[in-house]
Amino acid sequence: MKSYLTKEIRNVGIVGHGGTGKTQLVSSLLFTAGMTARWGKIAEGSTTTDWDEEEIARKISIQTGLAYAEWPTSGGQAGGSEKVKINFIDLPGYSTFITEAKASLIAADAALIAVDAHVGSQVTTEKVWDYCTEYDIPRAFVLTWMDRELASFERSMESLEQVFGRNVVALQLPIGSEKGFRGVIDLVGMKAHIYKPDGDGRPSTEEIPAALADEAKEAHEKLVEMVAEGDDELMEEFFREGTIPIADLIPGVRKAIVAEKIFPVLMVSSLHNIGTASLLTFLADAFPHPDEHAQVGFTEPNGKGERVERKYDDGQPLSLFVFKTLADPFAGRINYFKVKSGVLKNDATLTNYNRGMLERFQHTQVVQGKQFTEIAELHAGDIGAIAKLKETTTGETLGDKAAPVYYKPAQLPEPSITFAIEPKTRADEDKIGVSIHKIIEEDPALRFMRDPQTKEFLLAGSGQQHIEVVVAKLHKRYHVDLTLKPPKVPYRETIRGKADAEGKHKKQSGGHGQFGVCRIKMEPIERGKGVEFVDDVFGGAIPRNWIPSVEKGIRDAAARGYLAGFPVVDFRAVLYDGKYHDVDSSDMAFKIAGSLAFKEAMKMAKPALLEPVMHVEVYAPDQYSGDLMGDLSSRRGRIAGSEARGHNVVIKAQVPFSEMLSYANDLISKTQGRASYSMEFSHYDYLPNELAQKVIDAHKPAHGEAEEEEG
Numbered sequence: 001m002k003s004y005l006t007k008e009i010r011n012v013g014i015v016g017h018g019g020t021g022k023t024q025l026v027s028s029l030l031f032t033a034g035m036t037a038r039w040g041k042i043a044e045g046s047t048t049t050d051w052d053e054e055e056i057a058r059k060i061s062i063q064t065g066l067a068y069a070e071w072p073t074s075g076g077q078a079g080g081s082e083k084v085k086i087n088f089i090d091l092p093g094y095s096t097f098i099t100e101a102k103a104s105l106i107a108a109d110a111a112l113i114a115v116d117a118h119v120g121s122q123v124t125t126e127k128v129w130d131y132c133t134e135y136d137i138p139r140a141f142v143l144t145w146m147d148r149e150l151a152s153f154e155r156s157m158e159s160l161e162q163v164f165g166r167n168v169v170a171l172q173l174p175i176g177s178e179k180g181f182r183g184v185i186d187l188v189g190m191k192a193h194i195y196k197p198d199g200d201g202r203p204s205t206e207e208i209p210a211a212l213a214d215e216a217k218e219a220h221e222k223l224v225e226m227v228a229e230g231d232d233e234l235m236e237e238f239f240r241e242g243t244i245p246i247a248d249l250i251p252g253v254r255k256a257i258v259a260e261k262i263f264p265v266l267m268v269s270s271l272h273n274i275g276t277a278s279l280l281t282f283l284a285d286a287f288p289h290p291d292e293h294a295q296v297g298f299t300e301p302n303g304k305g306e307r308v309e310r311k312y313d314d315g316q317p318l319s320l321f322v323f324k325t326l327a328d329p330f331a332g333r334i335n336y337f338k339v340k341s342g343v344l345k346n347d348a349t350l351t352n353y354n355r356g357m358l359e360r361f362q363h364t365q366v367v368q369g370k371q372f373t374e375i376a377e378l379h380a381g382d383i384g385a386i387a388k389l390k391e392t393t394t395g396e397t398l399g400d401k402a403a404p405v406y407y408k409p410a411q412l413p414e415p416s417i418t419f420a421i422e423p424k425t426r427a428d429e430d431k432i433g434v435s436i437h438k439i440i441e442e443d444p445a446l447r448f449m450r451d452p453q454t455k456e457f458l459l460a461g462s463g464q465q466h467i468e469v470v471v472a473k474l475h476k477r478y479h480v481d482l483t484l485k486p487p488k489v490p491y492r493e494t495i496r497g498k499a500d501a502e503g504k505h506k507k508q509s510g511g512h513g514q515f516g517v518c519r520i521k522m523e524p525i526e527r528g529k530g531v532e533f534v535d536d537v538f539g540g541a542i543p544r545n546w547i548p549s550v551e552k553g554i555r556d557a558a559a560r561g562y563l564a565g566f567p568v569v570d571f572r573a574v575l576y577d578g579k580y581h582d583v584d585s586s587d588m589a590f591k592i593a594g595s596l597a598f599k600e601a602m603k604m605a606k607p608a609l610l611e612p613v614m615h616v617e618v619y620a621p622d623q624y625s626g627d628l629m630g631d632l633s634s635r636r637g638r639i640a641g642s643e644a645r646g647h648n649v650v651i652k653a654q655v656p657f658s659e660m661l662s663y664a665n666d667l668i669s670k671t672q673g674r675a676s677y678s679m680e681f682s683h684y685d686y687l688p689n690e691l692a693q694k695v696i697d698a699h700k701p702a703h704g705e706a707e708e709e710e711g
Contacts, residue, residue: 001366001373001374001375002070002085003375003376003377003378003379003382004084004085004379004382005314005379006289006290006291006312006313006314006379006380006381006382007289007291008083008084008085008289009084009085009087009289009290009379009381009382010084010085010086010087010109010110010283010284010287010288010289011087011089011107011108011109011110011290011338011381011383012086012087012088012089012108012109012110012111012112012283012287013089013091013101013104013105013107013108013110013111013112013132013137014026014088014089014090014091014111014112014114015091015093015101015105015111015112015113015114015128015131015132016093016113016114016115016124016125016128016144017093017114017115017116017119017122017123017124017125017676018060018092018093018094018095018124018676019093019094019116020093020114020115020116020122020144020145021042021114021116021144021145021270021271022061022090022091022093022114022144023042023047023049023050023061023065023090024041024042024047024144024270024271025114025142025144025268025270025276026047026048026049026065026067026088026090027039027040027041027042027046027047027048027049027270028201028268028270028271028273028276029069029088029276029279029280030048030067030069030088030368031200031201031273031276032200032201032202032273032276032277032280033069033070033071033280035067035068035069035070035368036048039273041271042059043059045059047369048065048067048368048369049061049065049066049067049088049090049369050065050090051065051369051370053476054469054472054473054476058469060092060094060097061090061091061092061093061094061097062092062097062100062469063092063097063100063324063326063442063443064089064090064091064092064100064103064104064324064336065088065089065090065091065369066087066088066089066090066336066367066368066369066383066385067087067088067090067367067368067369068085068086068087068088068366068367068368068383069085069086069088069280070083070084070085070086071083071084071086071280071281071283071284072084072281072284073281073284073285074281074284074285083284084284084289085382086280086283086284087382087383089104089105089107089108089383091104091105093114093124093128094124094465095123095124095127095462095463095676095677095678096461096462096463096464096465096466097462097466098124098127098128098462098678099412099413099444099445099462100443100445101128101131102131102410102412103323103324103394103409103410103412103444103445104323104324104336104410105128105131105132105135105137105410106135106323106409106410107321107323107324107336107338107383108135108137109137109138109287109288109289109290109292109293109381110137110138110139110140110287110288110293111128111132111137111138111139111140112139112140112141112142112283113125113128113129113132113139113140113141113142114141114142114144115141115142115143115144115156115160116143116144116145117143117144117145117146117148117151117152117153117156117267118145118148118149118150118151118152119648120155120156120158120159120160120645120646120647120648121159121160121162121163121164121645121646121648122619122648122676123617123619123650123676123677123678124676125163126163127678129164136260136293136294137293138257138258138259138260138287138288139260139263140171140257140263140264140265140266140282140286140287141160141168141263141264141265141266142265142266142267142268142279143156143265143266143267143268144267144268144269144270145269145270145271146174146177146181146267146268146269146274146275147178147179147181147197147269147271147272147274148178149178149179150178151177151178151181152177153170153173153174153177153267155646155647156265157170157265158646159645159646159647159648160265162645162646163645163646164263167226167261167262167263168262168263168265169222169223169226169262169263169264169265170187170219170222170223170264170265171186171187171188171223171253171264171265171266171282172184172185172186172187172265172266172267172275172278173185173187173212173215173216173219174267175192175194175209175212181269181272181274182194182195182197182274183195183203183274183275184266184267184274184275184278185208185212185216186278187216187219187220187223188223188246188249188250188253189246189250190208190216190220190246191205191206191207191208192205192206192207192208192209192212193205193206193275193277193278194206195272195273195274195275195277197269197272197273197274198272198273199273200273201273201274201276201277202277203277203278221243223253224238224243224244224249225238226256226261226262227244227249227252227253227256227261227262228244228252229261230255230256230259230261230262231252231255231256234248234252250285253286254285254286257286257287257288258287258288258292264282264286266278266279266282289312289381290312290380290381291311291312291313291380291381293312295310295311295312295340295407296308296407296408297309297310297319297340297397297405297406297407298405298406298407298408299404299405299406300406301353301354301406302406302408302409303406303408305406308405308406310340310341310405311341311380312340312341312380312381313341313342313380314342314343314379314380315342316341316342316380317341317342317399317400317402317403317405318339318341318342318343318344318348318350318399318400318403319339319340319341319342319397319398319399319400319403319405319407320337320338320339320340320344320350320397320398320399321337321338321340321396321397321407322335322336322337322392322393322394322395322396322397322398323336323337323338323394323395323410324336324394324442325393325394325441325442326442327438327439327441327442327477328387329477329478331387331388332387332388333387333388333389333392333393333441334385334386334387335385335386335387335389335392335393335394336367336383336384336385337383337384337385337386337398338381338382338383339378339379339380339381339382339383339384340380340381340397340399340405340407341380341399342380342399342400343377343378343379343380344361344364344377344378344384345376345377346361346362346363346364346374346375346376346377347360347361347362348360348361348364349361350398350399350400350401351398351399351400351401351404352391352392352396352397352398353396353397353398353399353404353405353406354395354396354397354406355391355392355396357390357391359389359390359391359392359398361386361389362386362388363386363387364377364378364384364385364386365384365385365386365387366378366382366383366384366385367383367384367385372385372387393441394409394441394442394444395409395410395444412444412445413445413680415445415446415447415460415461415462417460417461417462417463417464417466417467418447418458418459418460418488418490419458419459419460419464419467419484419485419486420451420456420457420458420484420485420486420488421456421457421458421459421471421482421483421484421485422456422457422482422483422485423457423480423481423482423483424481424482424483425481428480428481428482431478431479431480432457432474432480432482435474435477435478435480436448436459436470436474438478439470439473439474443470445461445462445466446459446460446461446466446470447459447460447461448460456485458488463664464664465664467484468484471484486661489611489612489657489658489661490566490612490657491564491566491609491610491611491612491687491695492566492567492568492569492570492609492610492611492684493561493562493563493564493566493567493568493569493607493608493609493610494524494568494569494570494571494607494608494610495522495523495524495568495570495571495602495605495606495607495608496524496605496606496607496608497524497604497605497606498521498522498523498524498605499521499522499523499600499601499602499603499604499605500519500520500521500522500601500604501519501520501522501597501598501600501601501603501604502517502518502519502597502600503516503517503518503519503520503553503592503593503594503595503596503597503598503599503600504516504517504593504596505517505589505590505592505593505596507589512583512584513581513583513584514584514585514586514588514589514592515579515580515581515584515585515589516546516549516550516578516579516580516585516586516589516590516592516593517578517579517580517593518542518550518575518577518578518590518593518594518597519575519576519577519578519597520550520554520573520574520575520576520594520597520598520601521573521574521576521601522571522572522573522574522598522601522602522605523571523572523574523605524570524571524572524605525570525571525572526570527570527683527684528570528683528684529569529570530569530570531554531555531558531568531569531570531571531573532571532572532573533551533554533555533572533573533575534572534573534574534575535547535551535575536574536575536576537575537576537577537578541577541578541579541580542575542577542578542579542580542590543580543585546580546585546586546587546590547575547590549587549588549589549590549591549594550575550578550590550591550593550594550597551573551575551594552591552594553590553591553592553593553594553595553596553597553598554573554594554595554597554598556591556595557594557595557598557599558571558598562599562602562607563607563609563692563696564609564695564696564698564699564700565699566609566699568602568607569610569684570610571605573598573601575594578590578593608686608687608692609686609687609692609695609696610684610685610686610687611656611657611658611684611685611686611687612656612657612681612683612684613654613655613656613657613682613683613684613685614654614655614656614657614660614679614680614681614682615652615653615654615679615680615681615682616632616637616652616653616654616655616660616677616678616679617650617651617652617677617678617679618632618650618651618653618667618675618676618677619645619648619649619650619675619676619677620648620649620651620671620674620675620676621647621648621649621671621674621675622644622647622648622649624649624670624671624674624675625642625649625651627670628651628667628670628671628675629642629651629653631666631670632651632653632655635655635656635659635660635663636655636656636659637653637654637655637656637659638653638654638655639651639652639653640652640653640654654682656685656687657681660679663677663679664677
């Protein structure tokens with residue numbers, strides 16, 4: 001395998017809404033480029049980047065897939081090289097797995113956003129656009145499924161322009177429509193690329209069909225104007241000549257794309273291999289190499305400390321960033337990384353800056369789906385993989401010991417749903433911790449914990465399907481069988497009023513007794529502030545060394561809850577007085593006194609239950625908007641508004657989490673699977689009294705037993 005220089009590398013994130021054909025597109029591009037002997041198909045489970053058992057069974061992408069193609073440039077943008085290396089980062093599009101897309105897109109220098117030519121822009125289209133904006137990377141759109149019934153270039157363009165603005169501009173026009181789609185018109189070179197359906201993906205270049213000549217000329221002029229707008233020299237030439245010659249237009253288009261002045265639209269039929277060679281040439285010619293994408297390093301982890309200047313340059317000190325970890329039951333831990341500076345030689349020993357330890361890079365490899373090929377060296381900007389590092393995981397930086405730097409990892413949203421999981425056997429219980437932690441290494445969007453109140457194991461993720469996939473992986477990889485229980489709603493308790501209470505603990509049992517008295521005032525504080533403790537004791541009523549014990553007693557009691565066993569939050573406890581005994585007082589006595597004072601205060605402070613409220617966005621065809629708004633309202637949702645997106649509508653609402661537990665399946669049935677939604681935590685709000693009483697009644701038996709054990 002040849003090592004490519006920085007200017008010969010294109011790192012392309014393939015992103016978009018679920019079902020837009022990203023993985024099939026990559027498979028077809030690899031086949032066209034001659035990288036695979038067999039043309040992989042989703043339906044057959046033979047694509048290069050969806051190789052995991054769960055992905056093949058479900059026919060969706062669940063995790064990051066890597067692949068690469070070698071392809072010649074047409075205009076010499078590769079610095080004189082005959083071919084460039086295009087690294088494809090194939091990323092999931094379903095909302096349940098979208099955090100995986102954000103985590104790995106950080107390694108891309110440009111993004112290709114797949115859009116269904118029948119549907120146009122969708123919820124995840126906008127979400128991945130926002131990720132590209134956050135990472136400041138150029139992007140282009142590719143219309144997929146151009147051969148399908150009701151596919152429409154015009155409608156798709158209208159949808160994209162409406163959502164993303166006038167800088168979305170066609171770089172190609174279709175030749176034929178739906179089942180008659182046979183090729184594309186290149187609006188830069190003004191030639192027709194005619195493809196043989198189900199062929200090798202290589203077109204014949206011909207003159208533009210006469211029936212499309214006027215439309216092509218008009219689209220070409222629009223492209224020329226958009227490119228000239230962002231470049232003073234080209235603008236002068238445009239006004240002088242009335243156009244821009246093709247020789248100047250090609251580098252002008254590339255410059256505008258890299259500067260994010262235009263966002264071009266191309267098109268393909270992946271299932272019939274039409275448009276793939278044209279798309280590969282576009283990626284090789286127009287997308288930036290790594291050194292054209294700015295990067296920032298820091299002197300401390302997580303983007304803290306001072307900035308460190310580090311370029312994608314072979315002459316800089318070696319540094320690399322791990323953006324993805326796989327937990328392979330046979331090969332162990334496999335890390336995907338991007339070389340951020342310098343040259344990585346095989347068998348190098350690097351320092352993991354985050355952990356302060358050495359790691360040896362034996363058998364550095366490049367990745368083609370699940371196939372790994374050893375390589376002698378990787379230059380700045382290239383992507384590789386390494387197996388069996390001792391401790392390194394996702395988000396960590398390694399490199400030359402003498403020149404430390406830290407790259408900021410992706411900032412992922414917190415999990416939106418939690419399930420209780422129950423091991424089926426004692427053997428499963430013994431293996432659960434180790435197995436789940438291996439899965440978490442490859443999926444930072446997961447959280448695993450044990451509830452201190454219920455003693456249940458909890459697994460939190462981005463959605464029900466996410467958790468189900470994890471359970472399936474645990475069974476297949478590590479032979480751990482788990483039962484999923486319905487997700488528990490993380491209610492909280494709080495107070496609406498003020499209280500003044502005393503906690504007195506007095507016990508005499510021969511010898512030293514126990515004695516502690518504290519008096520506290522409690523009052524509600526702003527939502528989200530948690531628990532505040534204020535020491536307002538004067539005159540030594542309680543010695544200083546025992547005041548932390550009172551605070552601990554209050555905090556521990558608050559964590560155990562009062563009404564139904566949920567943590568009490570958003571209150572201030574002011575300790576203002578108390579009594580002690582020179583002999584009988586102790587830390588434990590004052591801790592118990594603090595707990596008793598808290599319970600007494602809760603009786604008077606108008607305790608109430610809080611429920612989590614989610615920010616929900618539903619994306620659906622506009623004919624369903626009325627029904628969906630009514631459904632959200634029936635779930636106690638507050639509609640925050642809606643906006644039209646072409647022939648679709650986005651409904652925004654605030655809905656209690658407890659009402660959203662069954663929403664995914666209900667939405668599918670109400671819209672025949674044509675709608676999607678996203679959900680993230682917004683805030684806590686009071687649970688209505690009649691519902692609160694049901695929750696209290698349901699949890700009181702367990703809470704009572706827990707209190708008894710505590711006592």
